[in-house]
Amino acid sequence: MGNRFTISVVSDNKSWAESQIDNAIIEISRIEKLLTTFNDDSQTNQINQNAGKKPVKVDKEVFDLISRSLRISTLTDGAFDITYGSLDKRFWNFDKAMTSLPDAATAKQSVDLIDYQNVVLDENNQTVFLKKQGMRIGFGGIGKGYAAERAKQILIQNGVESGIVNAAGDLTTWGNQPNGKPWTIAIADPDKQNVAFSYLNISGLAVATSGNYEKYVIIDGKKYSHTIDPKTGFPVSGIKSVTIICPNAELADAMATPVTVMGVSAGLSLINQMQQIACIIIDDDNQIFTSNNIKIS
Numbered sequence: 156m157g158n159r160f161t162i163s164v165v166s167d168n169k170s171w172a173e174s175q176i177d178n179a180i181i182e183i184s185r186i187e188k189l190l191t192t193f194n195d196d197s198q199t200n201q202i203n204q205n206a207g208k209k210p211v212k213v214d215k216e217v218f219d220l221i222s223r224s225l226r227i228s229t230l231t232d233g234a235f236d237i238t239y240g241s242l243d244k245r246f247w248n249f250d251k252a253m254t255s256l257p258d259a260a261t262a263k264q265s266v267d268l269i270d271y272q273n274v275v276l277d278e279n280n281q282t283v284f285l286k287k288q289g290m291r292i293g294f295g296g297i298g299k300g301y302a303a304e305r306a307k308q309i310l311i312q313n314g315v316e317s318g319i320v321n322a323a324g325d326l327t328t329w330g331n332q333p334n335g336k337p338w339t340i341a342i343a344d345p346d347k348q349n350v351a352f353s354y355l356n357i358s359g360l361a362v363a364t365s366g367n368y369e370k371y372v373i374i375d376g377k378k379y380s381h382t383i384d385p386k387t388g389f390p391v392s393g394i395k396s397v398t399i400i401c402p403n404a405e406l407a408d409a410m411a412t413p414v415t416v417m418g419v420s421a422g423l424s425l426i427n428q429m430q431q432i433a434c435i436i437i438d439d440d441n442q443i444f445t446s447n448n449i450k451i452s
């Protein structure tokens with residue numbers, strides 16, 4: 156999945172614990188094969204290759220994940236959109252060669268095919284159809300959270316009472332540490348790599364962070380992150396990082412990016428209307444904002 160997964164389980168039987176971790180890895184690998192865009196035979200690429208041509212029948216698992224993704228798109232008014240795969244990447248390489256932003260018309264054109272409303276689901280036939288030729292879906296904004304959640308469920312089903320599945324910083328926890336205390340999770344300081352600005356003690360919760368420190372470019376002294384607003388075609392700015400805390404890793408993963416796109420005010424307003432979900436935002440001025448149900452000390 157292009158990400159490093161770290162799996163920790165609590166057990167007094169080392170060989171049994173390692174075998175359970177192997178089972179979790181098998182599940183993550185299975186999901187990767189299902190969702191990847193780097194394999195022509197994957198169901199994701201079958202959907203993309205038939206964009207504008209015909210519906211593609213997919214496994215119920217893939218159909219349901221796309222359905223949930225579209226619901227999040229509706230909830231966020233398109234700030235989350237799995238059709239981001241349609242993005243014309245010629246304008247957004249975010250490397251040293253990128254020294255200026257394209258004009259507004261060119262930027263808008265680069266995201267012309269991004270529109271979750273052009274994804275047609277047929278529940279009876281379990282098919283997915285992209286209305287326009289050239290459209291592409293991708294699960295980069297939700298896939299690793301889904302994989303982490305599935306790995307967790309496999310471990311729980313097999314009797315693992317406590318553990319963490321960490322998908323490159325998007326993680327899900329259950330049970331407690333060996334000392335009986337909840338897991339201590341660090342929230343990264345967006346200005347200092349491998350340094351935490353705060354800690355959370357959690358159990359049975361997932362945490363996902365989206366930050367502008369992962370991939371970005373500086374143009375005329377201003378930092379632009381790799382996160383593109385699908386409506387304007389421009390990189391978002393103003394927010395350094397968004398951390399989502401909720402019971403499900405898939406939802407946490409999926410909500411971090413749209414809150415970044417929506418901005419502090421609209422993002423917090425959305426989170427405050429949802430149940431069992433919390434949010435921490437650090438803006439470009441290093442101000443910390445939190446949803447109503449969380450306090451940072």
